[in-house]
Amino acid sequence: MAATNPSPIHRRGLMLVLSSPSGAGKTTIARGLLERDAGITMSVSVTTRQMRPGEVEGLDYYFIDQQRFDRMAETGDLLEHARVFGNCYGTPRVAVEDALGAGRDVLFAIDWQGAQQLAQNARDDLVSVFVLPPSVSELERRLRGRGQDSEEVIANRMAKASNEISHWPEYDYVIVNSDVDESIAAVEAILHAERLRRRRQIGLPEFVRSIQDTL
Ligand SMILES: Nc1nc2c(ncn2[C@@H]2O[C@H](COP(=O)(O)OP(=O)(O)O)[C@@H](O)[C@H]2O)c(=O)[nH]1
Numbered sequence: 001m002a003a004t005n006p007s008p009i010h011r012r013g014l015m016l017v018l019s020s021p022s023g024a025g026k027t028t029i030a031r032g033l034l035e036r037d038a039g040i041t042m043s044v045s046v047t048t049r050q051m052r053p054g055e056v057e058g059l060d061y062y063f064i065d066q067q068r069f070d071r072m073a074e075t076g077d078l079l080e081h082a083r084v085f086g087n088c089y090g091t092p093r094v095a096v097e098d099a100l101g102a103g104r105d106v107l108f109a110i111d112w113q114g115a116q117q118l119a120q121n122a123r124d125d126l127v128s129v130f131v132l133p134p135s136v137s138e139l140e141r142r143l144r145g146r147g148q149d150s151e152e153v154i155a156n157r158m159a160k161a162s163n164e165i166s167h168w169p170e171y172d173y174v175i176v177n178s179d180v181d182e183s184i185a186a187v188e189a190i191l192h193a194e195r196l197r198r199r200r201q202i203g204l205p206e207f208v209r210s211i212q213d214t215l
């Protein structure tokens with residue numbers, strides 16, 4: 001069989017952000033997408049919040065103390081950071097830059113403040129998806145069903161849901177997470193389409209010219 005030429009078109013990596021009120025399902029959708037798509041890497045955030053039962057250091061978060069967090073923020077080691085539900089969260093810069101530099105896409109499950117900061121610095125590389133719950137009662141059921149937070153924590157998250165949801169118009173895409181498989185498929189479709197954006201295809205003008213030159 002004849003060897004095929006390597007594609008002359010390369011792709012610029014993109015940053016795919018998922019935001020939602022707590023419990024709507026962004027972590028579940030992110031995990032599903034990571035299983036199905038080998039080209040995307042999860043950005044693992046640092047946080048000062050306590051580890052939940054079942055969470056894994058370095059997989060769900062890097063759990064760090066306030067002093068270390070403040071130092072990372074001061075020295076520019078965080079691409080964005082914010083205070084959410086009384087704790088600090090941030091995106092380590094190096095891991096994201098390394099992944100993008102290696103031609104990979106990066107997935108973020110962060111809040112609206114983080115999405116705004118990424119948009120300020122790299123709007124062209126950002127694709128943002130807001131995940132809504134199908135109803136308020138289902139949101140509460142999911143928060144409770146996760147079985148990892150106290151009543152006080154759940155009440156606090158429900159109280160903050162309205163504020164998080166108010167940012168939905170700032171996002172490129174909005175999905176209602178009713179059926180989890182459908183939601184994962186929807187985000188997968190967004191990712192596939194966004195990869196084909198003209199500006200992300202490096203070498204496209206040269207490729208088209210080479211075709212035109214031989215016509
Ligand atoms: N800005 C920002 N928000 C984050 C980051 N990591 C997590 N968050 C947000 O912090 C909030 C609380 O996250 P978490 O404590 O894991 O609770 P969960 O969303 O209910 O699973 C969620 O809205 C996350 O999207 C981050 O690195 N930066």
Ligand SMILES: Nc1ncnc2c1ncn2[C@@H]1O[C@H](COP(=O)(O)OP(=O)(O)O)[C@@H](O)[C@H]1O
Pocket residue numbers: 020021022023024025026027028029142143145146177178179180181183
């Ligand atoms: N479409 C869905 N239908 C039913 N349960 C869901 C769905 N999506 C997520 N869940 C469940 O809801 C809970 C909260 O989901 P999670 O992904 O942790 O939310 P978030 O990361 O937005 O806080 C988890 O127990 C998860 O299994």
